[in-house]
Amino acid sequence: MTATPEAVLARIDETLPEATERLLDLLRIPSVSTDPAHAGDCRAAAEWLVNDLRRLGLAAEIHPTPGHPMVVAKTPNMGDHSLPHVLFYGHYDVQPADPLDLWKRPPFDSALEDTPEGKVIRGRGASDDKGQLMTFVEACRAWISVHDELPLRITFFFEGEEESGSPSLVPFMKENADILGADLALICDTGLFGRDTPAIVTSLRGLLGEEITIRAADRDLHSGMYGGLARNPAHVLAQIIADLHDGKGRVTLPGFHDGVPELSPGQRAQWKALDFDAAAFLGEAGLAIPAGEAGRMPLEMIWSRPTAEVNGMESGYTGAGFKTVLPAEARAKISFRLVGRQDPLKIRETFRTWVRARLPADCRVEFTGHGASPASVMATDNPAFEKTRRALSREWPREAAFVGCGGSIPVAGHFREILGMDALLTGFGRDDDNIHSPNEKYDLECFHKGIRSWARIIAALASG
Amino acid sequence: MTATPEAVLARIDETLPEATERLLDLLRIPSVSTDPAHAGDCRAAAEWLVNDLRRLGLAAEIHPTPGHPMVVAKTPNMGDHSLPHVLFYGHYDVQPADPLDLWKRPPFDSALEDTPEGKVIRGRGASDDKGQLMTFVEACRAWISVHDELPLRITFFFEGEEESGSPSLVPFMKENADILGADLALICDTGLFGRDTPAIVTSLRGLLGEEITIRAADRDLHSGMYGGLARNPAHVLAQIIADLHDGKGRVTLPGFHDGVPELSPGQRAQWKALDFDAAAFLGEAGLAIPAGEAGRMPLEMIWSRPTAEVNGMESGYTGAGFKTVLPAEARAKISFRLVGRQDPLKIRETFRTWVRARLPADCRVEFTGHGASPASVMATDNPAFEKTRRALSREWPREAAFVGCGGSIPVAGHFREILGMDALLTGFGRDDDNIHSPNEKYDLECFHKGIRSWARIIAALASG
Numbered sequence: 001m002t003a004t005p006e007a008v009l010a011r012i013d014e015t016l017p018e019a020t021e022r023l024l025d026l027l028r029i030p031s032v033s034t035d036p037a038h039a040g041d042c043r044a045a046a047e048w049l050v051n052d053l054r055r056l057g058l059a060a061e062i063h064p065t066p067g068h069p070m071v072v073a074k075t076p077n078m079g080d081h082s083l084p085h086v087l088f089y090g091h092y093d094v095q096p097a098d099p100l101d102l103w104k105r106p107p108f109d110s111a112l113e114d115t116p117e118g119k120v121i122r123g124r125g126a127s128d129d130k131g132q133l134m135t136f137v138e139a140c141r142a143w144i145s146v147h148d149e150l151p152l153r154i155t156f157f158f159e160g161e162e163e164s165g166s167p168s169l170v171p172f173m174k175e176n177a178d179i180l181g182a183d184l185a186l187i188c189d190t191g192l193f194g195r196d197t198p199a200i201v202t203s204l205r206g207l208l209g210e211e212i213t214i215r216a217a218d219r220d221l222h223s224g225m226y227g228g229l230a231r232n233p234a235h236v237l238a239q240i241i242a243d244l245h246d247g248k249g250r251v252t253l254p255g256f257h258d259g260v261p262e263l264s265p266g267q268r269a270q271w272k273a274l275d276f277d278a279a280a281f282l283g284e285a286g287l288a289i290p291a292g293e294a295g296r297m298p299l300e301m302i303w304s305r306p307t308a309e310v311n312g313m314e315s316g317y318t319g320a321g322f323k324t325v326l327p328a329e330a331r332a333k334i335s336f337r338l339v340g341r342q343d344p345l346k347i348r349e350t351f352r353t354w355v356r357a358r359l360p361a362d363c364r365v366e367f368t369g370h371g372a373s374p375a376s377v378m379a380t381d382n383p384a385f386e387k388t389r390r391a392l393s394r395e396w397p398r399e400a401a402f403v404g405c406g407g408s409i410p411v412a413g414h415f416r417e418i419l420g421m422d423a424l425l426t427g428f429g430r431d432d433d434n435i436h437s438p439n440e441k442y443d444l445e446c447f448h449k450g451i452r453s454w455a456r457i458i459a460a461l462a463s464g
Numbered sequence: 465m466t467a468t469p470e471a472v473l474a475r476i477d478e479t480l481p482e483a484t485e486r487l488l489d490l491l492r493i494p495s496v497s498t499d500p501a502h503a504g505d506c507r508a509a510a511e512w513l514v515n516d517l518r519r520l521g522l523a524a525e526i527h528p529t530p531g532h533p534m535v536v537a538k539t540p541n542m543g544d545h546s547l548p549h550v551l552f553y554g555h556y557d558v559q560p561a562d563p564l565d566l567w568k569r570p571p572f573d574s575a576l577e578d579t580p581e582g583k584v585i586r587g588r589g590a591s592d593d594k595g596q597l598m599t600f601v602e603a604c605r606a607w608i609s610v611h612d613e614l615p616l617r618i619t620f621f622f623e624g625e626e627e628s629g630s631p632s633l634v635p636f637m638k639e640n641a642d643i644l645g646a647d648l649a650l651i652c653d654t655g656l657f658g659r660d661t662p663a664i665v666t667s668l669r670g671l672l673g674e675e676i677t678i679r680a681a682d683r684d685l686h687s688g689m690y691g692g693l694a695r696n697p698a699h700v701l702a703q704i705i706a707d708l709h710d711g712k713g714r715v716t717l718p719g720f721h722d723g724v725p726e727l728s729p730g731q732r733a734q735w736k737a738l739d740f741d742a743a744a745f746l747g748e749a750g751l752a753i754p755a756g757e758a759g760r761m762p763l764e765m766i767w768s769r770p771t772a773e774v775n776g777m778e779s780g781y782t783g784a785g786f787k788t789v790l791p792a793e794a795r796a797k798i799s800f801r802l803v804g805r806q807d808p809l810k811i812r813e814t815f816r817t818w819v820r821a822r823l824p825a826d827c828r829v830e831f832t833g834h835g836a837s838p839a840s841v842m843a844t845d846n847p848a849f850e851k852t853r854r855a856l857s858r859e860w861p862r863e864a865a866f867v868g869c870g871g872s873i874p875v876a877g878h879f880r881e882i883l884g885m886d887a888l889l890t891g892f893g894r895d896d897d898n899i900h901s902p903n904e905k906y907d908l909e910c911f912h913k914g915i916r917s918w919a920r921i922i923a924a925l926a927s928g
Binding site: 034035036095096098099102163164165205207209211216217218219220221222223224225226227228229230231232234235237238239241242243244245278281282285286287288289290291292293298301302305306307309310311312313314315316317318319320321322323324325326327330331332333335337360361362370371405406407408431434435436437438439 | 498499500559560562563566627628629669671673675680681682683684685686687688689690691692693694695696698699701702703705706707708709742745746749750751752753754755756757762765766769770771773774775776777778779780781782783784785786787788789790791794795796797799801824825826834835869870871872895898899900901902903
């Protein structure tokens, strides 16, 4: 069959309102994976996807896990081994929506909004990742409605634990390697580079999450009665956090930089050519000045340098007014972004040893480990990368770029390690989408051109 | 009239069950002053006291303030200028009860409990300060029931904002100096020194409360997308807290120690003679090692050295699971305990200037001032001190001691400055009363012997 996208692109344009309504419907399911109270909603989102994929004529199934379920679906053409076989991955779970009071509309009462910058799809998950996931599903829907069948064999694989460390992902992939294997994995969970420049990700930072609780007294104490004599765990925690970086913004953990590569001259030149506007990028968030490691380009700070960041901390009385307590405990959630060959498990042990060594008398510490995934470097010599680059460049005003990514999408590494296939990441989010923040949105233009992009990529990958 | 306490003491012993029931009733009113939701409860506690004092034949009135109301009551013998005139001060408001899940019974479902150490009155405010306040009221009740009238002129003065910085206290005292003036103020808001040693407080630390909020981005950011490039205000706050003390536990604010006296040799010798068991005191709280300034006696750390303590801090995501945000803001409540002639307002300005000077690019800070009161040193040469010391020594197994106090009771200074009268502080709390903590209690023995102590003190002060 001929895999020409033109008729499909026209169908996508005609049916955009229906596609948008479907996405809004999916967004109304509050599938917050990190909160056990939303387990039923996660299952509902998985069922929504299964039903939608079955309507496309796919064999779609829910697969239970110890956590939230997986969705796996296959096109009916799996027997035709002359067709390339791709696996498309996305996640149907979303970040928690709090702080709720900063949302201009309820986070799960999603809607299409008119804004001065154009129409946006507003709601938690609009960009990360339900909207992006649906760009691919809608491209397939349009293709099927025009050509009856797809020009590729496609396995769909959706998980519901991406925002909470994907605890079930690796075991599931290992147990189901036979149904997940393909020639190439496609992942749509990243963004454009700049407003009109599509991007293919060539490296991803890894992620290590640690939660520490430092305890001293067996209860909150009166700060007049005990203050100056009893250990204050909030001070101990503050000192530990302060000591995590030196005066130049470099992480101080011993051995932390083992396996961190310097940029090659070629890569440095390519990144410089991208002409990244750090001031504009930071300006979107109300900031102005790059605050990372001294002597590094802003793109290095987010793409190729490792970090240690406090994601949350809490101690003592935080309500209205004042309470003169000496807190009994102090807690922090700290995450490390990893690059190159940094070993997350080794860094976890180093961090715990380093914290324990800094504990003064009368303090105990408890650690809870969250996700631990190494960085990924993509196989850009796979011909699919150049085909995809050209397909994207035809759809968008500017040429597609090869870029790094500061976020962590561990599944890319797992596809390589467990299933032996390369992963190709492209996506259509914008920097101002407020992912993981209040008022998340996905530009209708991104949704529309994202669907069209996938139609072009499907055609390109089918062209042999 | 003859002011002999023996018949009164017998009456106190006989009527202890009724006195206990009255206290339990008062404790059931959740008069948490710092929380606006409890304003009605604060008023209810004030009304409870007015009604109780009227039943004793006193002229008692509620006095509204911009915050919670004051209660002022007077004995009918005010015209008899041959009698000494004392003012008794207490506070009917209580600390917040959270964390609620650590209470073994609901904090305002107060009850008399049997414990291996004896009977205790359990509930928020049992010791601080409703139970202590009622020791004096019950002593007066017993005296009146035996002798029909008191041997002193007594003004009762109860406030409802002590646990939230007493914002209305000074204006009220200034506007009502005519009805509050007396020869001596008695305050019952302190504790025993050791289990069986009554104590009269000769110095109180001052208190300065500051709340700081450091803001960077205009919203919580994705720590992968921005981490390493954007300023993290949790790190900035941690560094500020870490920098507040040097490696020897000494506060580093410039000029902070101006006006901090060293102990006189006589005072040092007296405090050493008290034979304070720091290990036992800390052991009550699950701690073991004095953690304050290097080279200082434990009693100095809590009675005569100034402190800076974090009472609470909060930033980013603190719920269940993990959320990889770069927080938009970080907040801390910090209090300073002050001694000698340290000037709270000057230290507030120094602190704010010091914090502002430490703010990196892209950060803003907002300050909210809470209470600011200097330290107090009592007029121990007033003969009432020696009379009280002897009266207390007759009631308790061990001689009464002159002690310092690490807490802050600013009203003592206000009585001196605004009303020109000395204040005498004694009280019957124990170190394990869990004031400001879950499971607050007041030993029934302390309540009982506290009432008896006041009967003896009233007799002693009336003896001329």
